[in-house]
Amino acid sequence: MAIIVEGRIIGFIILVATFATFYYLIDQVKKGRQIRLRRLPAIDGIDEIVGRAVELGRPVFFTNGGTGSLSGVLAPQLLAGVRFGTYLAKKCAELDAKLIAVDCHPDVLPLLVGNFDDAYKFHGKQVPPETILYIPQGYSYTLGCGSLITRERAAGTVMVGPFQHEAVFVAEAGLEAGALQVAGTARSSQIAYFAALVDFPLIGEDIYAGAAYLSEIPEQLGTIYGEDPFKLASIIISLLAFISYNLNIPWLLNLLTI
Amino acid sequence: MSQLTKKSTPVMITFIIGFFTILVYFIALPSSVTEASSTLNGWATTIVALAIGFGTIVLLRTHTMRVMQRRKGEWVYSIVIIIGILIFPLLYLTIGPNSYLYKTFYSTVNATIGASIYGLVLFTLVGGMYRTFRAKRLNGLLLMISACLVMLQIAPIGDAIWSGFPILGSWLMDYPTVGVYRGIMIASAFGALAICFRTLLGYEGGHVSGGGE
Numbered sequence: 472m473a474i475i476v477e478g479r480i481i482g483f484i485i486l487v488a489t490f491a492t493f494y495y496l497i498d499q500v501k502k503g504r505q506i507r508l509r510r511l512p513a514i515d516g517i518d519e520i521v522g523r524a525v526e527l528g529r530p531v532f533f534t535n536g537g538t539g540s541l542s543g544v545l546a547p548q549l550l551a552g553v554r555f556g557t558y559l560a561k562k563c564a565e566l567d568a569k570l571i572a573v574d575c576h577p578d579v580l581p582l583l584v585g586n587f588d589d590a591y592k593f594h595g596k597q598v599p600p601e602t603i604l605y606i607p608q609g610y611s612y613t614l615g616c617g618s619l620i621t622r623e624r625a626a627g628t629v630m631v632g633p634f635q636h637e638a639v640f641v642a643e644a645g646l647e648a649g650a651l652q653v654a655g656t657a658r659s660s661q662i663a664y665f666a667a668l669v670d671f672p673l674i675g676e677d678i679y680a681g682a683a684y685l686s687e688i689p690e691q692l693g694t695i696y697g698e699d700p701f702k703l704a705s706i707i708i709s710l711l712a713f714i715s716y717n718l719n720i721p722w723l724l725n726l727l728t729i
Numbered sequence: 730m731s732q733l734t735k736k737s738t739p740v741m742i743t744f745i746i747g748f749f750t751i752l753v754y755f756i757a758l759p760s761s762v763t764e765a766s767s768t769l770n771g772w773a774t775t776i777v778a779l780a781i782g783f784g785t786i787v788l789l790r791t792h793t794m795r796v797m798q799r800r801k802g803e804w805v806y807s808i809v810i811i812i813g814i815l816i817f818p819l820l821y822l823t824i825g826p827n828s829y830l831y832k833t834f835y836s837t838v839n840a841t842i843g844a845s846i847y848g849l850v851l852f853t854l855v856g857g858m859y860r861t862f863r864a865k866r867l868n869g870l871l872l873m874i875s876a877c878l879v880m881l882q883i884a885p886i887g888d889a890i891w892s893g894f895p896i897l898g899s900w901l902m903d904y905p906t907v908g909v910y911r912g913i914m915i916a917s918a919f920g921a922l923a924i925c926f927r928t929l930l931g932y933e934g935g936h937v938s939g940g941g942e
Contacts, residue, residue, distance in 0.1 A: 483755040493926045542773045547921035577784030578777050610846035643857035657917040659910045675913040679920030694923040705915045
């Protein structure tokens with residue numbers, strides 16, 4: 472009887488290899504190894520948004536996407552969104568900027584409440600009432616976000632998480648309100664809209680890297696650094712698969728399916 | 730309960746359940762173990778249901794406060810929301826989801842409002858699309874050209890103008906688009922793995938925050 476489920480051997484090897492690499496690099500960072508990472512413009516964009524909001528006396532808007540749940544495949548994107556929201560809350564608490572956060576995931580809401588509470592208490596403050604609003608998923612969420620941005624004339628918007636059709640609507644509302652916008656999603660169908668409509672787009676994996684960066688825990692940077700060898704390996708495997716398919720070398724293609 | 734226990738207990742539960750779920754997915758284990766994993770998934774559904782209940786309570790509390798404070802321009806809408814939140818579960822529990830009244834309420838209120846909102850959203854979406862496809866920058870120009878080609882592939886007029894439009898549109902969708910999507914998906918998958926790893930080992934911390942530390 473096989474130990475590993477058939478068809479999942481390569482997946483298992485990749486999982487073990489990535490986890491081992493992440494663990495090793497976190498350990499290295501703990502021991503003092505310096506890791507230099509390219510700073511994402513969107514991270515600076517968040518600081519700029521909060522500063523702008525204070526100068527203009529207008530609020531900052533945050534939302535973490537209109538789809539998914541913590542028990543599904545979109546959970547990592549939601550957790551990344553929570554991390555961006557927490558950083559934003561910390562900045563808003565520090566500079567006394569008004570923050571409006573909209574969440575449509577009932578399971579993520581307690582996380583946002585807890586993290587925002589921590590962020591404000593870090594600066595010795597309480598979360599102002601109605602900072603976090605719950606609007607159920609669907610068109611009520613889409614319209615709610617759009618109308619809040621327009622009505623409150625948000626100075627800036629930060630939108631990170633799993634977005635679907637509402638991406639273009641909310642980004643458009645931000646554009647109409649003249650807001651400086653940071654937005655990112657790993658949902659490939661919506662990336663193009665954010666890339667074209669917002670000032671600081673985060674494309675796909677950028678949201679996870681940004682989340683690790685914003686956590687302000689140096690060890691987390693080890694995991695971002697650890698992704699690179701595997702991305703390089705993926706490119707090489709893709710090229711090998713392309714060559715083996717076109718030159719009719721089936722064993723290589725079969726190897727990837729074991 | 731100390732702050733340390735408050736943080737370490739959820740991290741430990743996350744680690745044990747996460748590790749167990751990964752094991753069950755990859756390792757060929759006896760059926761009793763896989764059944765236990767399915768039961769755990771059922772627990773996740775229950776927890777999400779509890780969270781939905783929490784969300785509903787927050788919503789009710791917020792809008793009840795607005796009504797009590799008679800907040801200008803808002804409290805009337807809050808009454809509508811409170812009625813909406815209460816009436817559907819009440820009808821569901823008393824007369825059931827197959828009753829005429831429940832179905833009428835759903836189709837004449839919920840479905841009509843949904844359709845109306847869709848109509849409103851559509852105009853803004855068109856505005857957003859227009860801005861997206863404006864050729865202000867090179868990426869906007871490329872997006873506009875690709876979108877036009879795909880539209881001409883789908884719309885019958887494209888084929889009528891030139892028989893090459895459907896071929897060009899299909900090629901664009903089947904090769905460059907799929908290639909780019911897969912590239913983004915692979916990179917995102919590694920990013921997701923990293924965030925899962927951090928969550929499993931308690932480095933992420935976002936899911937165990939609260940209490941003002």
